Amino acid sequence: MTSPAITRRGFIRTATGGMIGGTLLYAFPEGSRARYILADEEPVPGDDEHFWNVVRGQFPLRTEPVFLNNGTIGPSPFVVIDAVTAELESVDRDARYGGWEDVRPKIARFVHADPEEISITHNVTDGINVVACGLPLKNGDEVIMTDQEHAGNAVPWLARARRDGIVIRVISPGWTAAETLERINDAINSRTRVIAVPHITCTTGQVLPAREISTLGHDKGLWVMIDAAHTPGMLPLDVHAIGCDFLTTCGHKWMLGPKGTGFLYIRKDVIGELEPYWVGAGVDTGWDLRAGTITYRDDAHRFDFATQSSALYVGLGAAIDFLYNIGMENVSRRGQALAGRLRGGLRELGERVEILTPDEPGGYGSVVAFRPKNIAFDTLQQSLLNEHRFVTRQVPENGMNCNRISTHIYNVPAEVDRFLEAVRRLV
Numbered sequence: 497m498t499s500p501a502i503t504r505r506g507f508i509r510t511a512t513g514g515m516i517g518g519t520l521l522y523a524f525p526e527g528s529r530a531r532y533i534l535a536d537e538e539p540v541p542g543d544d545e546h547f548w549n550v551v552r553g554q555f556p557l558r559t560e561p562v563f564l565n566n567g568t569i570g571p572s573p574f575v576v577i578d579a580v581t582a583e584l585e586s587v588d589r590d591a592r593y594g595g596w597e598d599v600r601p602k603i604a605r606f607v608h609a610d611p612e613e614i615s616i617t618h619n620v621t622d623g624i625n626v627v628a629c630g631l632p633l634k635n636g637d638e639v640i641m642t643d644q645e646h647a648g649n650a651v652p653w654l655a656r657a658r659r660d661g662i663v664i665r666v667i668s669p670g671w672t673a674a675e676t677l678e679r680i681n682d683a684i685n686s687r688t689r690v691i692a693v694p695h696i697t698c699t700t701g702q703v704l705p706a707r708e709i710s711t712l713g714h715d716k717g718l719w720v721m722i723d724a725a726h727t728p729g730m731l732p733l734d735v736h737a738i739g740c741d742f743l744t745t746c747g748h749k750w751m752l753g754p755k756g757t758g759f760l761y762i763r764k765d766v767i768g769e770l771e772p773y774w775v776g777a778g779v780d781t782g783w784d785l786r787a788g789t790i791t792y793r794d795d796a797h798r799f800d801f802a803t804q805s806s807a808l809y810v811g812l813g814a815a816i817d818f819l820y821n822i823g824m825e826n827v828s829r830r831g832q833a834l835a836g837r838l839r840g841g842l843r844e845l846g847e848r849v850e851i852l853t854p855d856e857p858g859g860y861g862s863v864v865a866f867r868p869k870n871i872a873f874d875t876l877q878q879s880l881l882n883e884h885r886f887v888t889r890q891v892p893e894n895g896m897n898c899n900r901i902s903t904h905i906y907n908v909p910a911e912v913d914r915f916l917e918a919v920r921r922l923v
């Protein structure tokens with residue numbers, strides 16, 4: 497039965513289960529706090545506070561301190577938490593095995609991949625290890641990376657360099673997409689084999705031109721791996737349109753899914769080029785210990801194996817439904833509206849802060865980073881937390897010494913305004 501408790505031009509409805517407009521809704525237990533929100537594919541403005549306040553109400557997230565650090569971890573809405581707990585209980589009630597597999601097609605659809613191209617992982621770094629360990633690289637082969645990497649991308653490639661003598665060539669992203677492309681192009685030489693860069697940097701939230709990087713890499717005969725830790729759930733993501741060979745991400749940041757979920761996209765044509773190193777039940781189509789043979793599956797499932805948590809992956813499926821029902825275009829519009837408000841307010845502080853996230857269209861999403869002039873970045877972060885009750889992330893990586901603010905759909909403009917006032921006082 498549906499209960500259209502809130503109806504606004506037909507966009508928003510809350511439901512206790514059943515069908516609305518042909519969309520199947522989960523039936524939530526009696527008294528559940530979870531509600532589905534439907535935008536019915538209709539555009540919702542980034543500043544439609546009525547709609548976004550309903551969205552805010554779907555999260556148990558406390559309001560104090562204000563959470564402005566989704567780039568580290570994305571708090572789940574009730575609907576995800578309820579899906580996880582219900583599945584946990586159901587598994588144990590029935591002593592049931594399996595279930596995590598079922599989410600593969602849904603993940604694939606969310607990022608416009610084929611299910612055969614999706615490997616289920618547990619975080620971003622898992623996927624990076626599959627690629628960094630599995631590519632056939634030898635001493636002297638070069639990998640192009642940026643000076644804005646998260647440890648999760650840097651460390652697996654450094655380990656490969658230590659083991660096999662590959663060389664990591666580091667570039668700094670430019671302020672514009674064109675500059676970044678030019679720098680990558682300039683770094684390519686006859687020994688280059690791989691470009692392994694973030695789509696959205698963890699340091700400043702800069703969005704790199706993943707599609708053009710992939711085209712450039714392929715024109716030069718290279719493998720292209722995109723660390724998309726921050727993309728799905730922040731921006732609509734179409735891996736086939738990007739055209740990269742590998743893209744790795746997690747469910748626990750912008751997708752607002754359970755912590756410890758992730759997936760790796762491997763373009764169909766290159767699955768056979770990656771040697772699986774970390775393997776087990778499920779990766780093969782047959783093995784024989786006496787004959788000493790194993791035949792791997794020819795899809796991306798050859799890289800995930802053994803027993804997993806169905807509860808976490810059912811929860812990830814619920815997170816995908818939640819985002820679908822709001823609409824990824826609407827989600828990213830909201831993120832950009834909040835980021836724009838934040839950037840505008842920081843600009844008004846003039847010389848006292850240096851904004852480090854580019855403002856070129858397409859060059860940013862829901863994250864803004866800035867470096868304060870009159871106070872140390874780590875002191876600022878601590879004061880924001882202790883005196884003003886805002887959770888932010890300091891960015892010491894690569895000597896950036898800045899502060900990163902990431903807002904998501906549970907944040908509201910009043911929080912951004914209060915945050916700006918706090919920064920104004922501190923800088």
Ligand SMILES: Cc1ncc(COP(=O)(O)O)c(C=O)c1O
Binds near residue numbers: 622645648
């Ligand atoms: C760009 C980037 N890559 C990789 C990671 C590592 O993510 P995980 O802990 O899910 O492996 C992060 C985490 O913040 C990140 O920001």
